[in-house]
Amino acid sequence: MDIRKENRILKWVLIIISFVFLAVFLILPLIYIIVTAFRDGLSGYIKGITDEYALKATGLTIKATIIAVLVNTIFGLAAAWCITKYSFKGKKILSTFIDLPVTVSPIIAGLIYVLTFGRQGALYKYLDPLGIKIIFAVPGIVLATVFVTFPFISRELIPILTAQGTDEEEAAALMGAGTFTIFRKVTLPHVKWALLYGVVLCTARAMGEFGAVSVLSGHLRGKTNTLPLYIELLYQGYDFTGAFAASSILVIMAIIVLVLRLILEHKGKKELDVSRR
Amino acid sequence: MKRKSIIPGFGISFGITISILSIVVLIPLCSLVVFTSKLSFSEFLYTVTRPRVMSGYYVSISTALVASLINAVMGMILAWILVRYDFPGKRFIDGIIELPFALPTAVAGISLTHMTTTNGWVGKFFYDLFGIRIAYTRLGITVALIFIGIPFVVRSVQPVLEKIDIQYEEAAYIMGADSGTTFRKVIFPELLPALISGFTLAFARCIGEYGSVVFIAGNTPYETEIAPLLIMSELQEFDYSAATSIALVMLAIAFVILSVNALLQASVSRRVNGLA
Numbered sequence: 001m002d003i004r005k006e007n008r009i010l011k012w013v014l015i016i017i018s019f020v021f022l023a024v025f026l027i028l029p030l031i032y033i034i035v036t037a038f039r040d041g042l043s044g045y046i047k048g049i050t051d052e053y054a055l056k057a058t059g060l061t062i063k064a065t066i067i068a069v070l071v072n073t074i075f076g077l078a079a080a081w082c083i084t085k086y087s088f089k090g091k092k093i094l095s096t097f098i099d100l101p102v103t104v105s106p107i108i109a110g111l112i113y114v115l116t117f118g119r120q121g122a123l124y125k126y127l128d129p130l131g132i133k134i135i136f137a138v139p140g141i142v143l144a145t146v147f148v149t150f151p152f153i154s155r156e157l158i159p160i161l162t163a164q165g166t167d168e169e170e171a172a173a174l175m176g177a178g179t180f181t182i183f184r185k186v187t188l189p190h191v192k193w194a195l196l197y198g199v200v201l202c203t204a205r206a207m208g209e210f211g212a213v214s215v216l217s218g219h220l221r222g223k224t225n226t227l228p229l230y231i232e233l234l235y236q237g238y239d240f241t242g243a244f245a246a247s248s249i250l251v252i253m254a255i256i257v258l259v260l261r262l263i264l265e266h267k268g269k270k271e272l273d274v275s276r277r
Numbered sequence: 278m279k280r281k282s283i284i285p286g287f288g289i290s291f292g293i294t295i296s297i298l299s300i301v302v303l304i305p306l307c308s309l310v311v312f313t314s315k316l317s318f319s320e321f322l323y324t325v326t327r328p329r330v331m332s333g334y335y336v337s338i339s340t341a342l343v344a345s346l347i348n349a350v351m352g353m354i355l356a357w358i359l360v361r362y363d364f365p366g367k368r369f370i371d372g373i374i375e376l377p378f379a380l381p382t383a384v385a386g387i388s389l390t391h392m393t394t395t396n397g398w399v400g401k402f403f404y405d406l407f408g409i410r411i412a413y414t415r416l417g418i419t420v421a422l423i424f425i426g427i428p429f430v431v432r433s434v435q436p437v438l439e440k441i442d443i444q445y446e447e448a449a450y451i452m453g454a455d456s457g458t459t460f461r462k463v464i465f466p467e468l469l470p471a472l473i474s475g476f477t478l479a480f481a482r483c484i485g486e487y488g489s490v491v492f493i494a495g496n497t498p499y500e501t502e503i504a505p506l507l508i509m510s511e512l513q514e515f516d517y518s519a520a521t522s523i524a525l526v527m528l529a530i531a532f533v534i535l536s537v538n539a540l541l542q543a544s545v546s547r548r549v550n551g552l553a
Contacts, residue, residue, distance in 0.1 A: 007456060014358050018370065021351055024399075025424050026376050029388040032398065036391065071297065078293035086282045086291075094294070097302055103531060105485025107505040108524045111512065116308040120517060123308075146301055169284045179286030201378070208381025210488035211505065215512060228383040228488070235387045235492065244391075247384040254379040261379075262372050 033251050036244040048245025056222045057230035058249065060138070064213075064226060065206040068145040072202050076153025077195070081187065083154075084161035085169060101150040109147050110215025113140060136218030141226060144212035149205045153198035156268075160194050161187070197264040204257040208250060313525060316518055324522040333504040334526065340415055340503075341483035344422035349476045352430025353468070359431070360438045374432075377425050382488030389421050390493040413495030418503065421489040426479035433475030434468055441467055470545045477538035481531050 038045050048054065079098060083091060101109065115121055117134040127134065134140045172182045188195075210228040217224040225233065227246060234243035324330065358364070359371055377385065393400040393411035403409045411417045441464060449459040487505040494501040504527055511520035 011358075011362055014354050015362060015364050018351075018355050018358050019366075022355075022370060022373060022427075025420075025427065026373055028399070029385060029392060029424070030376075030380075032392045033384065033388045036388075071301075074293065075297040075301075078290045078297075082287070082290040082294050085284050086287050088287075088291075094298075097298060100302060100306075103481060103535065105487065105505050105524075105527060105531075107487050107508050108485070108527065111508060111520055111524050112305040112309045114512065115312045115517065115521065116305045118517070120312075121308055122311065123304075143301070147305075150301060166282070166284060170282075173284050179289065182284065183286070204379045208379075208384065210381060210383040214487075215509065228381050231383055231387065232492075240391065243387055247387065250381050250384050254376065254381070254384075257379040258372050258375055261375060262368070 030251060033244050033247050036240060037248040039244075040241045044241050045245050045248075048242045049249060051242065053222050053225070054227075054230060054242075054246050057225045057227045057246070060141070060225065061207055061227040064138075064142050064145045065203055067142050068149055068206040069199055069202050071146050072149055072153050073195070073199060075150070076157060076198060077183075079154040080157035080161055080191075081183070084158060085166055098151045098154055101147050106144075106148055106209065106211030107215060109212040110144060113143055113147075113212075113216055135216060136224065138224060140216035141213050141224060144216045145206045145209055148209050148212050149202045152202040152205065153195065156194045156198035156201070157191050160191050160268075164190050193264055193267040193270075197261065197268050200257055200260045200264060204254065207253055309521070312517070312521055316522060320518060321522045321525075324519045325526050329498055329502070330504075330507055330523055332499045333502050333507045333523075334530075336415065336418070336500075336502060337484050337504040338530070340418040340422055341480055341486075344419045344426055344483055345476055345480040347419075347423055348426040348479055349430050349472060351427070352434060352475060353472065355431045356434035356438055359435060374428050377427050382425070382486070383492075385424055386421060386489040386492040389424060389489065390417070393417060393420065393493065412493050413497070413501065415501055417493040417495070418490050418501060421493045422483040422486060425486055425489055426483055429479035429482065430472065430475035433471045433478070437468055437471040438464075466548075470542050473541050473545065474538055477534055481534050484530060484534075485527065 037048065079094075083095065114135055117123055117127065117140065132139070134143065168186050169182050172186050177185070208228055209226075210232070213226055214229060214232075217226065217229055219225060219229060219233070221230075221233070227250060231243050231246045231250075234240075234246065355370070355374065359367065390412050392398050393403075394413075395401060395404045395410060397412070400411050403411055409416070411420060445463050446459055449463045450456075454462070485505060487503075487509070490503055491506060494503060494506070496502050496506055504523065508520045508523050508527075511517075511523065
């Protein structure tokens with residue numbers, strides 16, 4: 001039996017404080033979005049989410065998200081594999097640079113891309129004659145999205161691959177397996193849930209990025225407006241029903257992400273335990 | 278000790294890593310350095326010491342500090358109830374804590390703003406009862422930053438609390454310590470490094486936060502204008518030197534905060550492990 005006596009009053013006071021705090025700060029805003037989205041009835045809501053520009057903004061958001069997730073998955077797998085399976089100089093610096101993007105304010109992230117690819121940047125005179133526009137165009141939005149989600153996948157994989165060690169890969173290599181065979185048959189099965197979890201986190205953040213994208217987007221309706229930027233536009237135009245209707249799409253996606261997170265985290269924990277054994 | 282690995286594929290994985298890292302992080306970072314080197318120091322100093330810019334830093338830092346302190350206390354309580362107690366709805370709370378990571382900041386921003394204007398559900402209540410305005414004041418900014426910072430402290434304290442061995446508490450209890458003393462002398466010192474690191478991460482994130490704050494702030498110069506917004510307005514006027522100058526100071530602030538955290542972590546862990 002547990003010899004610590006549980007202070008029941010304290011317990012329930014703390015639980016009630018927590019419930020009130022989360023209800024006010026997290027749940028109320030969510031309910032508010034849904035209620036406001038349906039303020040003008042179901043037809044107003046449907047009109048809001050099927051608006052031509054809303055659909056185009058959703059399309060662009062999905063496109064940027066897919067590219068960002070693909071790039072970061074390739075990067076995350078390569079970086080995690082490289083950092084955990086080999087020893088080389090400068091590993092610490094490499095990890096620092098990988099983590100850097102999440103500690104930088106999104107506005108500053110946008111700013112450094114403007115300085116790089118904008119008119120005064122060193123690369124402008126090479127890219128412009130080729131007709132490649134990055135700033136105030138779709139590539140800029142995609143780059144900003146990749147930047148803000150950069151370490152999300154590698155960060156999930158590195159702890160598991162570190163715990164798992166290199167014995168199994170070494171054995172496979174000695175038996176003559178090639179790089180991709182080892183990766184596919186030995187490493188990947190260990191990290192599949194963590195990888196999926198990273199992809200989910202990356203997707204969530206990529207869909208919703210606002211600051212960095214806002215700096216790099218030309219704010220052209222139907223061309224370079226992502227869903228969050230479109231919501232800002234509607235809100236500032238006092239179209240509250242439209243803004244909250246468009247927001248509700250992102251709320252639904254956020255809830256799906258949270259549910260997936262709970263499931264994947266559970267499976268991922270088992271993965272980590274198995275690796276540690 | 279350098280040992281050649283027998284696992285093949287170093288070249289390709291390192292190559293992919295460095296190529297993508299260069300395009301996304303290294304080259305842009307270099308261009309920031311190059312651009313900075315072209316700034317004149319007097320111009321830089323003039324830009325960052327303008328009263329409007331100074332007040333922007335002050336607003337960002339002070340609201341972020343208050344919000345992170347509140348989140349530090351609430352984060353401890355949340356981590357505590359999630360690890361130590363059983364109650365209905367525990368899994369729900371555990372899941373919903375992550376909402377600020379999953380919900381786009383702009384969506385959170387418009388919802389919190391619309392809710393706390395003097396016509397909104399919460400804003401009307403506070404205005405009618407206490408005469409307090411939330412939206413378009415510093416209080417509003419703090420509210421938005423509390424929302425953003427909720428997961429940080431919980432998620433850094435929770436795993437540490439889970440790992441604390443109950444034996445120490447039992448020992449303290451047997452030796453006659455009451456639960457308050459046990460918490461203060463036995464549990465809290467163990468949690469302190471995690472608490473500090475959660476706090477500093479939240480603090481650093483809140484100083485740079487833009488999406489959720491820009492709507493609720495109202496953006497009145499000298500009152501509710503945050504530093505990231507100042508960078509944004511300089512960018513919209515294509516004044517890249519001014520924008521970069523303000524950004525450099527913010528990067529320096531973030532760097533100081535994260536370094537202080539690293540130093541504190543080292544000193545606390547030395548003290549806790551008795552290696553001083």
